[in-house]
Amino acid sequence: xxxxxxxxxxxxxxxxxxxxxxxxxxxxxxxxxxxxxxxxxxxxxxxxxxxxxxxxxxxxxxxxxxxxxxxxxxxxxxxxxxxxxxxxxxxxxxxxxxxxxxxxxxxxxxxxxxxxxxxxxxxxxxxxxxxxxxxxxxxxxxxxxxxxxxxxxxxxxxxxxxxxxxxxxxxxxxxxxxxxxxxxxxxxxxxxxxxxxxxxxxxxxxxxxxxxxxxxxxxxxxxxxxxxxxxxxxxxxxxxxxxxxxxxxxxxxxxxxxxxxxxxxxxxxxxxxxxxxxxxxxxxxxxxxxxxxxxxxxxxxxxxxxxxxxxxxxxxxxxxxxxxxxxxxxxxxxxxxxxxxxxxxxxxxxxxxxxxxxxxxxxxxxxxxxxxxxxxxxxxxxxxxxxxxxxxx
Amino acid sequence: xxxxxxxxxxxxxxxxxxxxxxxxxxxxxxxxxxxxxxxxxxxxxxxxxxxxxxxxxxxxxxxxxxxxxxxxxxxxxxxxxxxxxxxxxxxxxxxxxxxxxxxxxxxxxxxxxxxxxxxxxxxxxxxxxxxxxxxxxxxxxxxxxxxxxxxxxxxxxxxxxxxxxxxxxxxxxxxxxxxxxxxxxxxxxxxxxxxxxxxxxxxxxxxxxxxxxxxxxxxxxxxxxxxxxxxxxxxxxxxxxxxxxxxxxxxxxxxxxxxxxxxxxxxxxxxxxxxxxxxxxxxxxxxxxxxxxxxxxxxxxxxxxxxxxxxxxxxxxxxxxxxxxxxxxxxxxxxxxxxxxxxxxxxxxxxxxxxxxxxxxxxxxxxxxxxxxxxxxxxxxxxxxxxxxxxxx
Numbered sequence: 001x002x003x004x005x006x007x008x009x010x011x012x013x014x015x016x017x018x019x020x021x022x023x024x025x026x027x028x029x030x031x032x033x034x035x036x037x038x039x040x041x042x043x044x045x046x047x048x049x050x051x052x053x054x055x056x057x058x059x060x061x062x063x064x065x066x067x068x069x070x071x072x073x074x075x076x077x078x079x080x081x082x083x084x085x086x087x088x089x090x091x092x093x094x095x096x097x098x099x100x101x102x103x104x105x106x107x108x109x110x111x112x113x114x115x116x117x118x119x120x121x122x123x124x125x126x127x128x129x130x131x132x133x134x135x136x137x138x139x140x141x142x143x144x145x146x147x148x149x150x151x152x153x154x155x156x157x158x159x160x161x162x163x164x165x166x167x168x169x170x171x172x173x174x175x176x177x178x179x180x181x182x183x184x185x186x187x188x189x190x191x192x193x194x195x196x197x198x199x200x201x202x203x204x205x206x207x208x209x210x211x212x213x214x215x216x217x218x219x220x221x222x223x224x225x226x227x228x229x230x231x232x233x234x235x236x237x238x239x240x241x242x243x244x245x246x247x248x249x250x251x252x253x254x255x256x257x258x259x260x261x262x263x264x265x266x267x268x269x270x271x272x273x274x275x276x277x278x279x280x281x282x283x284x285x286x287x288x289x290x291x292x293x294x295x296x297x298x299x300x301x302x303x304x305x306x307x308x309x310x311x312x313x314x315x316x317x318x319x320x321x322x323x324x325x326x327x328x329x330x331x332x333x334x335x336x337x338x339x340x341x342x343x344x345x346x347x348x349x350x351x352x353x354x355x356x357x358x359x360x361x362x363x364x365x366x367x368x369x370x371x372x373x374x375x376x377x378x379x380x381x382x383x384x385x386x387x388x389x390x391x392x393x
Numbered sequence: 394x395x396x397x398x399x400x401x402x403x404x405x406x407x408x409x410x411x412x413x414x415x416x417x418x419x420x421x422x423x424x425x426x427x428x429x430x431x432x433x434x435x436x437x438x439x440x441x442x443x444x445x446x447x448x449x450x451x452x453x454x455x456x457x458x459x460x461x462x463x464x465x466x467x468x469x470x471x472x473x474x475x476x477x478x479x480x481x482x483x484x485x486x487x488x489x490x491x492x493x494x495x496x497x498x499x500x501x502x503x504x505x506x507x508x509x510x511x512x513x514x515x516x517x518x519x520x521x522x523x524x525x526x527x528x529x530x531x532x533x534x535x536x537x538x539x540x541x542x543x544x545x546x547x548x549x550x551x552x553x554x555x556x557x558x559x560x561x562x563x564x565x566x567x568x569x570x571x572x573x574x575x576x577x578x579x580x581x582x583x584x585x586x587x588x589x590x591x592x593x594x595x596x597x598x599x600x601x602x603x604x605x606x607x608x609x610x611x612x613x614x615x616x617x618x619x620x621x622x623x624x625x626x627x628x629x630x631x632x633x634x635x636x637x638x639x640x641x642x643x644x645x646x647x648x649x650x651x652x653x654x655x656x657x658x659x660x661x662x663x664x665x666x667x668x669x670x671x672x673x674x675x676x677x678x679x680x681x682x683x684x685x686x687x688x689x690x691x692x693x694x695x696x697x698x699x700x701x702x703x704x705x706x707x708x709x710x711x712x713x714x715x716x717x718x719x720x721x722x723x724x725x726x727x728x729x730x731x732x733x734x735x736x737x738x739x740x741x742x743x744x745x746x747x748x749x750x751x752x753x754x755x756x757x758x759x760x761x762x763x764x765x766x767x768x769x770x771x772x773x774x775x776x777x778x779x780x781x782x783x784x785x786x
Contacts, residue, residue, distance in 0.1 A: 226619060
């Protein structure tokens with residue numbers, strides 16, 4: 001057995017996305033202690049950078065020391081109490097995971113179901129809230145990674161608050177890729193991941209909690225069922241100023257990477273990052289449509305960073321992805337849940353949202369589909385996308 | 394705000410310990426997907442390497458994607474059911490954390506208390522088991538990081554099994570540093586950390602479960618309260634062979650580091666690593682005693698990798714550690730819990746267990762204590778330790 005030297009892939013699936021080399025380098029900086037004054041300075045900067053990324057002034061804004069699923073669970077175990085009634089909007093895989101979280105907290109999940117690939121329906125949510133006046137929380141996904149649809153967080157939170165509920169929002173795939181305004185939209189609890197539009201390695205989950213959410217956590221009737229995720233304890237380490245109390249040993253090097261990734265985002269500027277994601281989506285879409293392929297999601301609700309494309313009739317899903325991986329070292333995503341075998345998910349996330357990846361992916365997909373005699377309009381995708389990327393040339 | 398470039402410390406606290414540069418380099422290798430065939434090959438190797446480190450053939454042997462505290466919680470939430478009676482042996486900080494875990498699972502914790510700095514008393518455990526015939530699990534710490542004491546796992550597990558209970562063992566600080574034989578000692582569930590004697594960055598928790606433990610997990614009456622830590626789901630991703638089902642996105646780069654760290658351990662050999670930890674402890678101890686300082690734990694039960702040293706009368710704990718950190722870039726640990734202010738914890742873990750660190754630490758501590766007019770026998774520590782390290786010279 002030898003050292004593991006991974007192949008150099010181009011990551012255009014649903015995440016992890018291509019990691020910026022600056023971030024990879026940051027990971028390898030010397031490890032220091034989790035209570036070292038130098039590290040604590042870095043933690044303070046990290047909070048400020050996350051506040052910028054989330055567009056919030058929330059004091060409780062930090063990375064959970066585990067992947068996005070643990071960020072989700074952190075929100076639920078801290079805000080849900082046994083016996084509570086929680087409304088969960090489901091329009092893809094991650095709503096189902098929220099339901100699991102609610103039920104494992106001993107609470108009841110009232111589901112608002114929407115067809116996969118469509119947005120969360122605000123009217124349905126309002127009807128459900130009217131019929132469940134004792135509900136305490138509404139949870140939904142901003143950017144559904146399984147389908148590539150973007151729901152209207154601002155409206156959904158407004159409705160949620162009208163019925164005196166708190167809003168938990170899944171922003172795993174949205175943070176850094178599309179507009180997200182935690183304070184302006186008055187989101188109460190939000191979690192994200194590092195391996196999507198922040199272009200960091202997977203393994204951390206940025207979260208943020210409003211004052212109302214923190215009040216609820218501080219006045220719980222039952223202890224939080226998870227010791228590791230109990231924010232009453234975690235806040236003692238990540239809370240601002242003063243003494244940092246040891247809770248668990250922070251994943252030091254991973255945090256170096258996240259700090260660097262957030263710094264890169266701030267250097268570029270959020271608006272510029274959002275515009276970049278939009279531009280490269282436009283280019284990819286033009287190429288995809290030039291081939292004659294189509295999207296799952298209607299145009300107005302599409303995520304620029306996650307393109308769910310219908311697999312053409314008669315084409316072997318796995319064979320295409322395998323050929324892309326083996327010949328081109330290009331990873332695109334399979335369908336998930338009820339979308340399995342029906343769609344490919346092409347990510348243009350963070351650092352990976354660039355002209356090279358757009359043209360490379362279109363060229364490779366065109367070649368592979370042509371080699372499989374797919375009924376596509378071949379040879380036009382790259383040129384069509386190039387016209388969007390480089391209009392003057 | 395700029396990129397964070399940490400100072401280069403020597404880490405001789407309770408962990409994180411100095412990270413081998415090979416591991417730091419491994420962290421910065423290109424990220425690939427968590428379902429990439431190349432990554433899955435690496436996962437298979439990882440399991441084999443962890444089985445070697447734990448000395449087990451357990452199929453369910455893998456790293457939890459979060460720090461040691463989450464490894465602890467993974468053991469408890471999967472094996473404990475509401476209403477169960479669990480015996481927890483406490484002789485330091487981490488027994489108290491186990492109690493928290495038990496209670497947050499809705500179970501009752503029966504405590505077996507021993508004085509901090511002493512081993513878990515086997516007779517007390519047996520008496521408690523006799524008095525609680527309906528107990529289902531016994532949990533205890535192998536290497537108590539807060540005091541530096543090593544308990545007799547083999548005997549404690551034997552007693553545990555005699556009363557038809559399963560044994561959960563905390564091996565956060567022991568794995569790779571002192572003898573640990575999961576199969577021979579018939580441990581049912583064990584968790585460790587990566588930032589101690591494996592010398593990796595913090596953030597992962599290797600775990601292993603016996604067949605009896607896996608049976609118990611598969612026949613639970615209640616769902617595991619944590620979705621993220623539910624082994625029924627995690628095993629679908631980490632279980633051997635066949636299709637790997639997506640559960641959460643694995644922390645890819647951190648796993649590169651752990652793979653490299655385990656490979657380094659296998660190259661050296663477990664017995665050789667244990668002997669190295671023992672040798673450098675002997676050298677440190679000789680130096681510490683030559684200064685006139687003393688240990689908390691009696692010699693027969695001391696951990697070579699975690700040396701809890703009494704702070705001399707009249708000496709300012711924090712001032713000494715601050716001077717070591719600022720002038721020497723040397724981190725040693727403060728006391729934790731009821732040991733706070735009374736002891737320093739000097740780690741000699743993994744890569745950090747080497748002659749340079751022993752002599753550097755003794756020299757620095759001698760200098761700093763002398764500058765503070767401590768009543769120590771100055772100037773002899775380094776020479777005394779050198780005689781152990783280099784007996785022929």
